[in-house]
Amino acid sequence: MLAIFGLILGIMLAYQFRVTREIQRIESVQMVKDLSTQVDQMKKDRDALQARVDTLRAMLDSATAAGPLTSEMKDELEKAKVEAGISELTGPGVEVTLNDSNISPRPGENPNLYVLHDEDVLRVLNEIKAAGAEAISINGQRLLATTEVRCTGPTIVLNKNKRLAPPYIITAIGNPDTLESSLKMKGGVAEALQFWGIQVSVKKMPQVTVPSYSGGIKFEYAKAAV
Amino acid sequence: MNKSIYISIILVAVILGLMMAFQFRTTSGVDRGVPYGREQELAVEKRQLEKDMNQLREEVDDLSAKLEKAGKGHSEASEAFKSELSKVKLYAGLTPVEGPGVEIILDNLPETSRPGGSTSFYTIKDDDLLKVINELRGAGAEAIAVNDQRIIATTEIRQAGNHINVNLTKISAPYKITAIGNAVTLQSSLEIKGGLVEFLSDLGIMVKVQAKDKILIPAFTGGLRFDYARPAQRG
Numbered sequence: 001m002l003a004i005f006g007l008i009l010g011i012m013l014a015y016q017f018r019v020t021r022e023i024q025r026i027e028s029v030q031m032v033k034d035l036s037t038q039v040d041q042m043k044k045d046r047d048a049l050q051a052r053v054d055t056l057r058a059m060l061d062s063a064t065a066a067g068p069l070t071s072e073m074k075d076e077l078e079k080a081k082v083e084a085g086i087s088e089l090t091g092p093g094v095e096v097t098l099n100d101s102n103i104s105p106r107p108g109e110n111p112n113l114y115v116l117h118d119e120d121v122l123r124v125l126n127e128i129k130a131a132g133a134e135a136i137s138i139n140g141q142r143l144l145a146t147t148e149v150r151c152t153g154p155t156i157v158l159n160k161n162k163r164l165a166p167p168y169i170i171t172a173i174g175n176p177d178t179l180e181s182s183l184k185m186k187g188g189v190a191e192a193l194q195f196w197g198i199q200v201s202v203k204k205m206p207q208v209t210v211p212s213y214s215g216g217i218k219f220e221y222a223k224a225a226v
Numbered sequence: 227m228n229k230s231i232y233i234s235i236i237l238v239a240v241i242l243g244l245m246m247a248f249q250f251r252t253t254s255g256v257d258r259g260v261p262y263g264r265e266q267e268l269a270v271e272k273r274q275l276e277k278d279m280n281q282l283r284e285e286v287d288d289l290s291a292k293l294e295k296a297g298k299g300h301s302e303a304s305e306a307f308k309s310e311l312s313k314v315k316l317y318a319g320l321t322p323v324e325g326p327g328v329e330i331i332l333d334n335l336p337e338t339s340r341p342g343g344s345t346s347f348y349t350i351k352d353d354d355l356l357k358v359i360n361e362l363r364g365a366g367a368e369a370i371a372v373n374d375q376r377i378i379a380t381t382e383i384r385q386a387g388n389h390i391n392v393n394l395t396k397i398s399a400p401y402k403i404t405a406i407g408n409a410v411t412l413q414s415s416l417e418i419k420g421g422l423v424e425f426l427s428d429l430g431i432m433v434k435v436q437a438k439d440k441i442l443i444p445a446f447t448g449g450l451r452f453d454y455a456r457p458a459q460r461g
Contacts, residue, residue, distance in 0.1 A: 013245060039272050056293060057289060060292055064304065069304050076311065077314060083320065085379055090458045093454065122360055126383060129380050145318075146367065147379075148361075173454050174454050209458055216278050219325075223323060224322070
């Protein structure tokens with residue numbers, strides 16, 4: 001009798017423990033779900049704010065359009081906006097698609113050789129800049145003077161924590177022929193990457209759109225020097 | 227009778243013991259319900275979004291104030307315009323800036339100390355500068371220059387024979403990279419164990435990183451010409 005009683009007690013205890021464990025696990029999953037909904041909501045809020053900023057900029061432009069300002073000054077602002085990455089642009093250019101290797105490494109080979117690295121992306125971007133690209137974005141993220149490109153596992157992170165997954169589509173506005181040949185020239189970046197099976201495709205486009213930077217810009221340390 | 231009670235008690239104790247032991251083993255794995263990294267990743271993303279939104283709100287306030295001012299009259303309008311212009315130029319890298327930061331000197335080893343005196347020993351390449359700049363950007367640098375050439379969104383850093391072209395200007399070793407930002411963060415991002423300073427030193431490059439209270443970074447001086455990019459039409 002005592003033994004059976006003890007056994008039941010034991011099973012109940014064990015069951016109880018398992019239930020609490022499940023609850024803990026559910027709580028933890030729930031927390032992540034909440035966090036992820038919050039993040040999604042915040043992204044929407046951020047985009048709404050961004051749209052408001054864009055509208056306000058346009059309104060300011062038209063409000064100051066009629067003033068005594070010279071067209072040189074307006075031109076200067078337009079150019080500065082392009083360089084600062086805060087205006088949406090269109091024009092002819094190229095679309096470069098990069099993806100991890102389609103070669104599967106042989107046993108014993110370093111699989112890392114066949115994966116796209118941040119340096120590879122940096123090199124492609126640098127080449128495009130040298131070929132006179134006027135504005136660049138990767139997967140819809142505008143490239144600024146302060147944009148970093150970092151590999152974290154299978155994804156890359158840029159513009160402070162904007163995470164992108166492959167394939168990476170680099171959109172650049174500039175002379176399509178110059179941009180294409182800078183990448184495709186013999187001994188160039190595309191050839192070097194293709195050696196490892198990294199998929200590089202360059203497409204000339206009559207018109208591409210490069211979005212404005214989505215996010216706030218603020219300098220905390222750098223102040224204008226007089 | 228006495229004997230069977232003892233046996234029962236022993237049995238119960240054994241079963242309980244086993245269960246407890248099993249229980250302890252599983253509780254240690256409880257936290258793995260959700261991979262720790264994802265939760266952390268979301269938290270980081272949330273913090274960044276908060277920062278973005280705060281900056282955007284400031285931008286909204288700033289623009290609204292200028293817009294209001296612009297509505298008051300011509301002279302106010304041009305004042306608002308000028309203040310907007312100087313702000314955008316600051317972001318674009320068209321204004322000289324100063325602030326705390328780091329200065330990094332990269333130089334090739336002097337010929338005499340090279341093993342075997344070979345001149346084909348490692349010399350600094352465009353990739354090395356690109357890596358340092360990328361690391362500084364990742365650590366939150368707000369303005370960067372290489373040998374006083376301001377790095378803007380369209381700046382290339384490209385090997386051309388024995389020297390490197392930056393903003394279509396030839397520069398050569400020693401390379402001085404200056405960056406404005408949180409000096410401690412910038413410095414440690416480079417000097418971290420297994421980081422770039424270690425990597426470059428292993429290649430045979432002399433690297434010196436120095437935090438400074440005040441660094442002056444010149445404006446981009448080249449001409450800005452946009453022959454292809456046009457503002458996108460909204461609507």
